[in-house]
Amino acid sequence: MGFFSRPSNATPVGNGKHVPVIRIDSIHRGLDYLVAFVKQIRPSQPGDYKEAELKFKAMFYQLQHDRSLLFSLRKALLSQFFKTTIVPALTESGMVKSRGFIQEISTKIKHKILPPLQVPEDFLYVINHVFYKRSDYIWVDAIDRSLWINFFTLLGFQVNVTEPGIMKQLNEALFILTQRSTTLSLEKDILYNAPEIYREDYPFFNLNAKVQSYLQLFQDAAGPFQLHKYLGEINEAVQICKALMDVISDQRKEQGTSLSQTYLLLRIEQHLERILMITDALDHDIHFNAERFLDYFTRVVSYEKKKNSVRAFVSANFSFIAYKITEHGGRRGEAYITTTQAQYWKMISAAMGGGFIISFIAVFKNLIGKMALAPFWQGFAYSINYSLGFQLMHETNTTLATKQPSYTASAIASSLDIEKNKHTPDLHGLVIIVARTVRSQIASFAGNLIIVFPLTFAFAAVYFWATGQFLVNEQVATKMLKDNHPLQSFAILYACFTGFFLFASGIIAGYIENGINYGKVGKRLCNHPVFKNTLSPKRLQKVTKYVEDNFGALVGNISLGFFLGMAGFIGHIFGIPFDIRHITIAAGNTAIAYFTTGNSVGLPFLITVFGGVLLIGFFNFLVSFSLAFFVAVKSRGVRLKDFPELFGILARFFYHYPKDFIYPPKVPRTVQQVKLRLYKI
Secondary structure, three states: OOOOOOOOOOEOHHHHHHEOEEEOOHHHHHHHHHHHOOOOOOOOOOOHHHHHHHHHHHHHHHHHOOOOHHHHHHHHHHHHHHHHEHHHHHHHOOOOOOOOOHHHHHHHHHHHHOOOOOOOEEEHHHHHHOOOOOHHHHHHHHHHHHHHHHHHHHHOOOOOOHHHHHHHHHHHHHHHHHHHHHHHOOOOOHHHHOOOHHHHOOOHHHHHHHHHHHHHHHOOOOHHHHHHHHHHHHHHHHHHHHHHHHHHHHHHHHOOHHHHOOOHHHHHHHHHHHHHHHHHOOOOOOOOOOHHHHHHHHHHHHHHOOOOHHHHHHHHHHHHHHHHHHHHHHHHHHOOOOOOHHHHHHHHHHHHHHHHHHHHHHHHHHHHHHHOOHHHHHHHHHHHHHHEEEHHHHHHHOOHHHHHHHHHHHHHHHHHOOOOOOOOOOHHHHHHHHHHHHHHHHHHHHHHHHHHHHHHHHHHHHHHHOOOOOOOOHHHHHHHHHHHHOOOHHHHHHHHHHHHHHHEEEEEOOOOOOHHHHOOHHHHHOHHHHHHOOOOOOHHHHHHHHHHHHHHHHHHHHHHHHHHHHHHHHHHHHOOOOOOOOOOHHHHHHHHHHHHHOOOOOOHHHHHHHHEEEEEHHHHHHHHHHHHHHHHHOOOOOOHHHHHHHHHHHHHHHHHHHHHHHHOOOOOOHHHHHHHHHHOO
């Protein structure tokens, strides 16, 4: 019989080709068979997962009805398991590395030029040859999970692992993973953050002891019943370790986190999941956790295809950093989302207070502009003016509308967090949050503007009455109006720059707040010998409390002030169109300019300028919210394409409850109520 043979009952698959049924006499023939098998599933275009699914379904149907084909596939896989070492695939592939950022990225660049050597005896060699196209991970991950699970169940991973060589490798991998996870758990970022109840009988020590006992029993040729019992105890120990990881992870909201702790938690969780998969294979019962194996399979294929990708590595590190920042932003964002009518009016009241402060900022800015200062010092003075005003708003619990999006976006993304919601985010609850966010933002804008414009106009009138001069002359006033005209200036572009600065200042504030919490700065200040011996206990407590609660916001406000204040100076010295337009500052400038010019510039021009001010606010919000939402979603591993029904639900909600996007109902909507109305259950 030749290398490939086709039985008379073979079924055409996918593109009309027949999958060969082969007799496997060597490792090389088994590998060639697997390569040919996957070729029948691989789509013609990398992103066409529907074609891959169609081919996969046809292949699965043939496997169900052609026992010889199923037998050949099993034998091809077994030939690779028997003749290759699977330890690196179990202990290395798909795992986060412990090396530093620079070392890791330089290694990836070198391996992109000259890939590392892989020998045929390594199972990762098999993975890379079967899935030899760099884009294979796309369709492998996109195919419906239930299809893969049914495929692995049919395949048996009834594959018998009682063969001594395979069991030896599984035990070796189990030992390595256990030792690594135990060592990682002793890092101070993990051990010192473990609650006292876990430290008395540290779960990882218990896990290590259980694994050692099992390996000793295996070496002593113990019976299957005893081995089964110890494997069950290992699984229980792993679950306790995972519970500890969950506790430490949950603490990050209150205590903050670090990049190293985030790495450690991820690495330990990966090791524990891999241990469970190995014990599942070693256990001789009839139950096989195909879902856990699928997670491992897709992760390994994805990792092997992207292991030298600099872009993927930088993106993953960006996600780690973003998560530790946006987690705090999400908590703060919840305070900016109104649920009841009382909260709504409180938001408007806070925004009106913010508008009052902004009016002074706008007037002081124009007074600074009248001073004969060098460009740098003028920008510096603008920056101090903005920073003091923003911090005063924070101290008085008033609101600047455009600072909210970076926080509310994190709160919305948090509700899509796959890990927190156990893979089932409540999309109906999410659209309720979106509606609440939109009306809260509208309330903030309205509260700011209904104070800023008339109050700044009044200040300009008082200045004229007190001095006999306009706050700004007619030439400057006309320029100020043109600067906010959406068609005669770069106002919209500058509004987008401002949106980025609003987002960046929120990121900085979150980063500082996280660092203060995780670094226990408050407690360290309390124990500082200088402060402890010079301040009274009551004052020291007050200082440390202020630092813990406000220092992140202080740094964020100062950074935003300097972003806005120095932007014009940067554009001036480089001769480029670079400046800022902020809705409240623009509204204040427009009011001052209007007092000077009156209707002399023409009513259509004034109406367009007023419309431009509103557009500035829209783009301030759009850019700031979009960037913050992207970062928050990215940091949580959420892919919006996984929730295509979200926008349909949002559209139906808007159709049935349009007023909810402007003003809250008397009684807050419930998820059940929304479902009943949307689907008329």
